[in-house]
Each structure stands twice: as C-alpha cells, then as structure tokens.
Amino acid sequence: MTSLSTLFKYLSILGLLFLYSCQDTSFYPDTSSINPGSSQDDGGDDRFGFDDGAGDDGGVDGTDDGVADDGGVDGGTDDGISDDGGVDGGTDDGIADDGGVDGGTDDGVADDGGSDDGGSTGSEWVLDKFEAQPLDEEIIDILWVVDNSGSMKDEQQALADNFDQFIRHFVSKDIDFKMSIISTDTKHGKADVNFALDKYLTRDYYEQDPNDFFDKFSEAIKVGVKGYHIEKGLYASDLFFKDHHKKFFRDKANASIIYVSDEEDQSILAVDEYVKKALAYKNNMKSKLQMHAIVLDKVAPSSNSSVVRGGKRYIKASELTNGLYEEITQPFAETLYKIGADTVSNLQNFILSEIPQVKTLEVYVDNQLLDTSKWEYNDSLNAIEFISPYRPRDGADIKVYYLTE
Numbered sequence: 001m002t003s004l005s006t007l008f009k010y011l012s013i014l015g016l017l018f019l020y021s022c023q024d025t026s027f028y029p030d031t032s033s034i035n036p037g038s039s040q041d042d043g044g045d046d047r048f049g050f051d052d053g054a055g056d057d058g059g060v061d062g063t064d065d066g067v068a069d070d071g072g073v074d075g076g077t078d079d080g081i082s083d084d085g086g087v088d089g090g091t092d093d094g095i096a097d098d099g100g101v102d103g104g105t106d107d108g109v110a111d112d113g114g115s116d117d118g119g120s121t122g123s124e125w126v127l128d129k130f131e132a133q134p135l136d137e138e139i140i141d142i143l144w145v146v147d148n149s150g151s152m153k154d155e156q157q158a159l160a161d162n163f164d165q166f167i168r169h170f171v172s173k174d175i176d177f178k179m180s181i182i183s184t185d186t187k188h189g190k191a192d193v194n195f196a197l198d199k200y201l202t203r204d205y206y207e208q209d210p211n212d213f214f215d216k217f218s219e220a221i222k223v224g225v226k227g228y229h230i231e232k233g234l235y236a237s238d239l240f241f242k243d244h245h246k247k248f249f250r251d252k253a254n255a256s257i258i259y260v261s262d263e264e265d266q267s268i269l270a271v272d273e274y275v276k277k278a279l280a281y282k283n284n285m286k287s288k289l290q291m292h293a294i295v296l297d298k299v300a301p302s303s304n305s306s307v308v309r310g311g312k313r314y315i316k317a318s319e320l321t322n323g324l325y326e327e328i329t330q331p332f333a334e335t336l337y338k339i340g341a342d343t344v345s346n347l348q349n350f351i352l353s354e355i356p357q358v359k360t361l362e363v364y365v366d367n368q369l370l371d372t373s374k375w376e377y378n379d380s381l382n383a384i385e386f387i388s389p390y391r392p393r394d395g396a397d398i399k400v401y402y403l404t405e
Contacts, residue, residue: 123357128400130287130350131252132392138347139176139253145237147261148183148227155260156225158332160218166336167217169344171206178202180248181220184236184261185227191240195247233259233314234274235267245281255282256343260294262328265313275320286353290346291317292339293325294332322351322382349383356382356402364399365392 133139146156170177179201182193199205200216237257241248249255257278259265267274275291282288295311311325318325324342326335345351358377363370363384374390377383384400392398 123403123405126352126354126356126402126404128287128350128353129285130398130400132394132396132398133252133347134394138173139250140170140343140347141249141253141255142177142179142343143237143240143248143255143257144179144181144221145233145257145259145261146181146183146221146223147231147233147263148185148223148225149229149231149263150225151262152260153225155262155328155332156222159221159260159336162332162336163214163217163221165333166340167206168337169340170203173344173348175344175347176203176253178250179217180240180244181223182236182240183223183227184231184233184265186232186236186239187228187230189239191236191243193240193244230266231261231263232267233261233265234269234271234317238267238274238277241278241281249281254287254343254347255289256292256323256346257290258292258294258339259311259314259317260328261311261314262296264310267313271313271316272320275317286321287346287351289321290323290343290351291321292323292342293318294328294335294339295325296328297325322346322353345381345383349378349381349385350398350400351381351383352400352402354402354404357405360401360403362401364401366397367399 146152146159167177169175178198180193180195180198181201182191197216197220200213201220205216206213237259255278265271278291279286279289291314293311293314295314297311297315311328315325317323324339326338356377358379361377361384363375370390373387375384375386378385384398386392
C-alpha cells in the first residue's frame with residue numbers, strides 16, 4: 001500500500017508538470033510595452049492628475065494639454081490657443097473667443113457674443129460725492145452778477161422790487177445765507193464790489209432788522225447803468241473769486257451764482273473753463289455749486305452795433321451746474337421765486353451732476369450700500385431724496401454711482 005501511494009504521488013506531480021509545460025503564454029500581455037508617458041490616450045478620463053499631452057478626446061483633466069482642446073472642461077488655466085466654446089476656470093485666452101463664458105477677465109479683442117460689463121455705448125460711470133449737513137445748519141453763499149450797462153435800469157429795479165420772492169425760501173427754512181453783489185464791468189481788470197454793504201446781506205442782519213435788510217439789498221442791487229458796454233459776467237465772477245474767495249466762500253457752504261443780463265457774455269475763455277475754475281474753490285464737488293441765469297434768451301435785434309444780444313453763454317453755465325435759466329423779460333416775481341426754490345432744493349437734496357440711467361443708481365452711506373426702499377430718485381430735480389426715517393446722520397459720507405444716459 002505504501003508503494004502504491006508513493007507511486008500515485010509521483011504520477012500526480014508528473015502530470016502537473018506536463019500540463020504546465022503545455023500552457024498558452026499568449027494569454028498574458030507583454031508588460032514591457034506599457035509606457036505611462038505614451039502619447040496614446042485610451043479615451044477615458046485621466047485619474048492620476050495629468051493628461052497624456054497629445055490627443056485628448058474630451059475627458060476631464062487636472063491640467064489641460066496645451067494643444068487641441070475640443071470642448072472639455074479644464075480645471076483652471078486655458079490653453080491660450082484654440083478655444084471653441086468650452087468653459088474656462090478663470091482667465092480668458094485673450095485671442096479668439098467665440099462666445100464662451102469666461103470666469104473673470106474679458107479678452108478685449110475679438111468677442112462675438114460674450115458678455116462685457118461696459119454698459120451702453122456712449123454712457124459712462126459717474127461718482128457723485130456729498131456730505132450730509134444738519135437741517136438746521138444749511139449754509140449758502142450767494143453772488144449776484146448784474147449787468148450795469150445802459151439798458152438795465154428797469155431790470156435792476158425789478159430785482160429790488162421782487163427780492164422778497166427769492167429770499168423767502170431761505171428765511172422760512174432757517175438757512176444761513178450771505179450775499180455779495182458785483183457788476184459785469186471788468187474794464188479795469190477787477191470785479192466791482194462794495195463790501196461795505198456785504199455785512200448787511202446776511203441771515204444774522206435779516207433777523208436783527210428785516211426792513212433795513214431789504215433796503216440795503218435794494219441799494220446794492222442797483223449797480224448803475226454807466227458800466228462798460230462789453231459785458232463779461234463770467235470773467236467778473238472769476239476775478240471776484242480769485243481776489244476774494246477766502247472772504248466769500250465758507251468751508252461747508254454751497255455756492256450759488258446768479259447772472260442777470262440782457263446781453264451776451266463776452267468773456268474770453270470758454271464757458272466750461274470758467275465753470276471748472278469756480279468748482280475748484282469748492283473742491284470740485286459739483287453738488288456744491290450752481291449757476292443761474294436771468295438773461296435774454298429770445299434774442300431781439302438791436303440798432304446799436306456794439307450790443308451783442310442773447311445769453312447763450314450764461315445759459316450754458318447754468319446747464320453745466322444744474323442751475324436754472326429764466327427769460328429776463330418774464331415777471332421777476334416768478335423768476336426769483338423759482339431760483340430761490342431751486343437753490344434751497346439743492347441744499348436739502350443731493351443733486352446729481354449728470355442725468356442717470358435710473359436702474360443703475362447705487363447709493364452708499366458711509367460706504368454701505370443703501371436699499372432702494374430708503375431713498376428715491378426725483379427726476380424733476382435730478383436728485384436723490386432720502387425717505388424721512390433714513391436720512392443720513394450729520395456729516396455722513398454719501399456716494400452715488402450710476403451710468404449716464
């Protein structure tokens with residue numbers, strides 16, 4: 001039994017050896033042909049964080065191959081060459097963009113349908129800055145520039161007679177005002193001003209003696225009719241500010257300049273240059289300066305060849321500063337009432353420097369974006385008005401961003 005058992009074991013071993021020697025080795029692949037860096041891509045996704053570097057058929061890569069991208073999603077940086085509409089993770093290629101969505105910066109070159117943030121053609125972003133003033137501390141400095149040529153006697157008298165329609169707005173709202181009055185005569189290279197009367201043309205003096213206040217204004221506004229016939233109202237105000245800005249302008253005050261003339265301004269510089277120079281005295285804050293014009297807009301012919309009819313330059317100055325212009329031939333009571341009301345409105349609201357696209361308006365108070373339920377846009381005044389409970393604190397920093405029409 002032992003011999004048979006031993007023989008059986010040997011035969012079993014020999015049989016296994018025979019079977020092993022006869023097996024087909026083609027069943028197993030030649031592992032020497034495997035190259036992990038090969039240019040052959042098997043079509044699946046690359047799970048090891050790198051692509052093969054050649055033919056990518058749309059799988060998800062950690063880093064893009066840098067050659068031919070056929071629309072797959074890249075993890076971050078785009079190839080910089082041919083992009084046919086895939087979604088990039090951040091920076092656009094800067095070359096040919098056919099409408100794909102970029103994660104951040106637009107290419108700025110050939111864009112045939114992508115979304116840019118530039119807004120409407122011809123519009124521009126504007127930032128207007130304001131400081132909220134206490135309602136009981138509103139301050140206005142007013143300069144009257146009155147034509148003193150030979151044709152202005154009746155108009156000067158009308159100013160004196162109807163001044164109460166102008167000043168009533170400031171008195172009723174407890175606004176701190178002071179005024180100076182000059183003429184359009186600059187023949188001698190200086191503004192013709194009588195500071196002896198200025199001390200009477202103030203809120204304080206009005207409260208002391210209202211009747212004498214009106215008498216003093218009536219006296220001062222009649223600047224005479226023997227002035228130089230070449231009227232230069234814009235130049236006159238410029239000379240006045242140059243010589244007397246420290247005396248005239250108060251730090252927190254708004255400024256209002258009112259030109260009254262039946263002839264055209266003949267100052268040398270362009271209108272916008274005089275506006276810019278005046279704004280410089282108010283730290284270039286457009287909301288702090290208005291120019292109004294009471295002028296002869298509807299030009300009538302003159303038999304005097306030295307007379308230049310019209311008031312287009314004064315009107316332009318008013319338009320550049322959101323002021324009003326009124327026809328000098330209209331009743332002065334109505335004209336002065338309108339200008340007084342508009343000047344006060346500019347103090348109590350926040351007048352914008354340009355006409356906005358209303359939907360783009362953003363209002364910030366102390367750098368915090370304010371919800372639209374807390375303010376409204378007044379299109380008749382071109383102003384931001386705060387709803388009563390949300391009026392900013394005194395001294396608050398107010399910024400208004402918008403696109404112009």
